[in-house]
Amino acid sequence: MTVTASLRTDPDRPYDVIVCGAGHAGCEAALAATRIGADVLLLTGNLDTIAQMSCNPAIGGQAKGQIVREIDALGGEMALNTDFTAIQFKLLNTSKGPAVQAPRAQCDKKAYQSRMKHVLEQNQNLTIFQALVEGLVTKHAVCKGVKTSLGLTFYGKTVIVTTGTFLRALMHVGKNQSEGGRLGDHVAKGLSSDFLKHGIELGRFKTGTPPRLLGHTIDFDKTEVQEGDKEPTRFAFYDTRTNEETFHVEHNSRWFHVEPPYSAPEPNQITCRVTRTNQKTADIIRKNLHLSPLYKGNIVGTGPRYCPSIEDKIVRFAEKEGHQIYLEPEGLNTDEWYVNGLSTSLPFDIQNEVVHSIKGLEKAVIIRPAYAVEYDYAHPTQLSRTLESQKIGSLFFAGQINGTSGYEEAAAQGLIAGANAALQATSQKAITIGRDLGYVGVLIDDLVTKGTTEPYRMFTSRAEHRLLFNHGSSELRYLNIIEGFSLQSETRKTAIRKKSQQIQKWLSCLNNEKAQGNDSFADQIRKDQSVDNFPHDFQCLNQELKDEIFYRIKYEGYLLRELKSIRKLKDSEKVKIPPSFSYENIPGLKTECAEKLTMVRPETLGQASRIAGVDPSAISVLMIMIKKESDHSSKAK
Numbered sequence: 001m002t003v004t005a006s007l008r009t010d011p012d013r014p015y016d017v018i019v020c021g022a023g024h025a026g027c028e029a030a031l032a033a034t035r036i037g038a039d040v041l042l043l044t045g046n047l048d049t050i051a052q053m054s055c056n057p058a059i060g061g062q063a064k065g066q067i068v069r070e071i072d073a074l075g076g077e078m079a080l081n082t083d084f085t086a087i088q089f090k091l092l093n094t095s096k097g098p099a100v101q102a103p104r105a106q107c108d109k110k111a112y113q114s115r116m117k118h119v120l121e122q123n124q125n126l127t128i129f130q131a132l133v134e135g136l137v138t139k140h141a142v143c144k145g146v147k148t149s150l151g152l153t154f155y156g157k158t159v160i161v162t163t164g165t166f167l168r169a170l171m172h173v174g175k176n177q178s179e180g181g182r183l184g185d186h187v188a189k190g191l192s193s194d195f196l197k198h199g200i201e202l203g204r205f206k207t208g209t210p211p212r213l214l215g216h217t218i219d220f221d222k223t224e225v226q227e228g229d230k231e232p233t234r235f236a237f238y239d240t241r242t243n244e245e246t247f248h249v250e251h252n253s254r255w256f257h258v259e260p261p262y263s264a265p266e267p268n269q270i271t272c273r274v275t276r277t278n279q280k281t282a283d284i285i286r287k288n289l290h291l292s293p294l295y296k297g298n299i300v301g302t303g304p305r306y307c308p309s310i311e312d313k314i315v316r317f318a319e320k321e322g323h324q325i326y327l328e329p330e331g332l333n334t335d336e337w338y339v340n341g342l343s344t345s346l347p348f349d350i351q352n353e354v355v356h357s358i359k360g361l362e363k364a365v366i367i368r369p370a371y372a373v374e375y376d377y378a379h380p381t382q383l384s385r386t387l388e389s390q391k392i393g394s395l396f397f398a399g400q401i402n403g404t405s406g407y408e409e410a411a412a413q414g415l416i417a418g419a420n421a422a423l424q425a426t427s428q429k430a431i432t433i434g435r436d437l438g439y440v441g442v443l444i445d446d447l448v449t450k451g452t453t454e455p456y457r458m459f460t461s462r463a464e465h466r467l468l469f470n471h472g473s474s475e476l477r478y479l480n481i482i483e484g485f486s487l488q489s490e491t492r493k494t495a496i497r498k499k500s501q502q503i504q505k506w507l508s509c510l511n512n513e514k515a516q517g518n519d520s521f522a523d524q525i526r527k528d529q530s531v532d533n534f535p536h537d538f539q540c541l542n543q544e545l546k547d548e549i550f551y552r553i554k555y556e557g558y559l560l561r562e563l564k565s566i567r568k569l570k571d572s573e574k575v576k577i578p579p580s581f582s583y584e585n586i587p588g589l590k591t592e593c594a595e596k597l598t599m600v601r602p603e604t605l606g607q608a609s610r611i612a613g614v615d616p617s618a619i620s621v622l623m624i625m626i627k628k629e630s631d632h633s634s635k636a637k
Contacts, residue, residue, distance in 0.1 A: 005127040007041075011145070011155045015041045017418065017427035018156035020133040020191075022050040025399030025410040027116055027163035027363045028076050029418030033160075034125040035075055035487050038422035041154055042120065043146070045166070045186045046169045047133040051081075053407065054182050055209050056338050057109035057330050060235065062092060063205075063439055064408040064460040065102035066471045067537055070438045073474040074419075075487035077119055078411045080233035080246070085111040087270045087332055089232035098551050099470045100460045103233040108331035119249050133163075134190035136395070138198065143395040147190075155182055158421035160396040161191070161245035162414055165207060167376035167401065168192050171616035172293040173369055174303045174347025181375060183368065192376050200391050202376045205455050206294075206301035207405060208309050210342040211351055213327075213361070214366035219469045222360035223273040223327060232269075237475055239542055240495035241600060273327040273360070277310070277342075280357040281322070285314045293372065299345070301374040304405050304455040309343045309372070310354070325358060336367060345372035355422065377403045380447035386430045387417040389446065398419050402447055405455035412440045413447075419487060431485060434573065436566040437477050438469050449600060465562050467555065474550050476500050499545065504551050506538060522553045572619075574605035577626060586625055594617040 018029045027050065030042040042048060059082040060068055063515035068452045072079035084104035093101045101576070120128055136152060137145035140312075144157035166181030166188040179187040195202060230573065238246060287293045292311050294303070303309065313323050326340035344351060348369050355361050380402040382390050387402075389395040399410035400418035433441035442463045447456065460466045468477070475496045482488050482496060510521040517532060524531050537545070552559065579601070583594040593614050602608040605626070609619050 005039075005124055006126055007129055007472045009152055012536070014145065014155040014157050015039050015127075016156065017041070017158050017160065017421045018043065018154055019160045019162060019418070020146060021045075021162035021164060021166075021399070022047075022120075022128075023054075023162060023164045023399060023410060024051060024407040025164070025414030025417070026079065026160075026413035027051050027120060028071065029160045029396075030120065030126055030400055031077055031123065032075065032415045032418035032487060033422035034123050036346045036419055036422035036426065036557075037486065038125065038425055040126045040422075041150065041156065042128045043131050043133055043154070044128070045130070045188070047117070047130045049113070049182070049185060050120065050128075050468070052110050052182070053112060055207075055430070056328065056340055057107045057112065058104060058328065059086075059107060059407060060092075060102060060104035061408075061460070062102050063102070063404060063460045065092070065104055065235070066410040066460075066469055066474070067439045067443070067458060069237075069474040070440045070473045070478065071101070071415055072133050072236050073441070073478045074415055076411060076415045078408070079118065079237075079330060081112060081116050081119070082107060082236050083234045083236050085115055086232075087329070088228035088272060089234070089269070092228050092239060093231040097555075098547070099467045099555075103471060104461075105232075106228075106328055108292055108333075110331050110333070115249065115258050117254060118520075122249055122252050132186060134188070134472070135194045136191070136198075136392070138392060141198070141391070142393040145260060157425040158396065159299050160398060160401045160414075160417050160421050161401055162417075163188055163191065163396075164410070165373050165375040169373055169375045169498065172299060172345045172374070174291055174293065174345070175298070176347075176351070177293075181555070185344075195378060198392050200382060200389065201379045203379060203403070204301040204374060205377050205400075205403065206299050206303045206372055206374045207307075207455060208303070208343040208345060208372040209370060210339040210344065211366045211370040212330070213337045213339060213355070214365040214367050215329065215337045217325065217363055217365040218273075218337065219360045219362065220273055220569055220621070223275045226272040226274050226326070228269045228271070239544060240475060240499060242491055243490075245489060245492060245529070253303045258627055269328055270328070270332070275324060275325050275327065275358055275360045276322040277358055278322050280356055281310075282314050282318075284350065284353050284357055285311055285346070288346060289315070292352060293345050297625075299374055302454045303372075305550045306459060307343070307405065307455075307457070309345065310341070311344060311346065327360075328391070332406060342370065343372075344370045344456060346370070360418035368373060373402070376512075379402055379403070379448070379451055381451040383448045384419065384601075385432045385444060385448055385603060385606075385607075386419070386420040387413060387448075388420065388424070394421075394424065395505075400455075403452040403456055404443075404447070405457045407458065409443055409458055412443055416440065416444060419485065423485075431481060433481065434570075435463070436465055436468075436569060437481070438474065439463060445607070445610065447601065450612055451600075464564060467558050468562050468566075470551055472544055472549075472551070476503070476548070486551045502541070502545065503549055503552070506541075507552060510534070510553060511551070512536075525550055525553045569606060572609060573604045575623065575626060576600070577602055577604060577608065578629065579623075580631065581626070586621060588621045589618055598620075 022044035169181035
């Protein structure tokens, strides 16, 4: 096999794709681009923090777990990396319907990093290099490469920016301020000024993280035990993978040795713990609110509403006697514990008081302080649905720079941006994911159409077709996308196709075969009656396949209603809006609507209808004008 990876600065030999940043977005972007067949350069300010879990070392959760399974369906690495490094699995929302049940896993932080780094190192189309990107190389509003802090310039046909929280980043612990996007790490300054120079509008967001504690100083006897699931719900799909695809790093690396019989990795299940804040905690925080940079006005960035600091919780929910605090280990080979629910930017001495007021933490030792970080983000409405900038050609954005929050949202954007950058560089058609396909489509459509005024986090409620988005169906929903691109191996594509055919075969069989009396097997499933005489071949199917069949039968009426709604949506998505279409001086179109349409530049009438402030009457006017322009163009030809 020819090794194509090489470090070069020759403008006559540009990389197909340059990825700036190696967080969760950058890793997936680089890997997706290589799967398309591109020659990729991945630049990072620090090789030791590739795939760093800056906050909680957990993957998945409500809607986020579904995103990770969709990433896996599209050939991404996050699901496998989670399964191989998880130390506790939990399926959330088990008391609710399967559509909103979501897998979550606590990972070994260092193991997650080191395995993902090794995945990148083993990729023969990928060059990794430690250098901080400080500026863009552009020509005629097209990105041609990047400048680095080492004085080296790298050239690429496309560039992806995945800088996370590092753009002009400022960290706060009380009145103490220091530059950096993560405690102990660097800050990226030059890129922001380059973006502004090219007309890319920036905003300011903030995020935060809680203190880390030394485990043996916690009195665990005073806390509640939170066990993992005995039967783990994994993130990757193994029934459509070969052993080579499952253990691709472990097989190919000289450091790993996997012997048959091959099987999915068994998790080292650990226990997490739960405690609560109390009135004493609240009193300490209220007394010291004037010392919080958030309440003093030192932080100007908007924080995540759905992941507030403990100061915010105490102020906004004053009537509550306490708030749950989850104590989660950061790995198997460390005694460092993450205090989930205690994010703060209060001074360190006050952090100590707050921690010691909580049951079980009276003598706990903080080994890393909590802090808040402010950073620049680029308004995502300046992107097309491929995640390419509308201001600078061949420049793509993914991750927290687009105003999102969370590893999963970042990884999903990275995968799509990486694939599209590679497709553009190799002169192939782009991938666009509709919001009818899954949470990845909802995420991207929300960002580029509606934008965000706070760090965007995915929830099931954001998806109007969420009944179709149960996590077990991800591969099947994305089958048409998978078929059209090289993100998956041919063997896996074939396996997914066969899986889809099997499901259709058994749906027909169970709907038509009689189980008892006049009832078919499907009738009994819909009536929640126990069925113990299924055909033998059906009983031999794996449980995941049976669960998907049961789901489709039990919720058939609801799913058909969702599919009918999607067909209506697709009609409006078929009406393309020409890139050069002018919204100015259109009779009957309000100025406010024209301004929003000009800013977002929707690609279809369906996308235009989802822009906040664009009402149905404006869509009717647009439909007439688009048809008129189309007819005029046809006559001119």
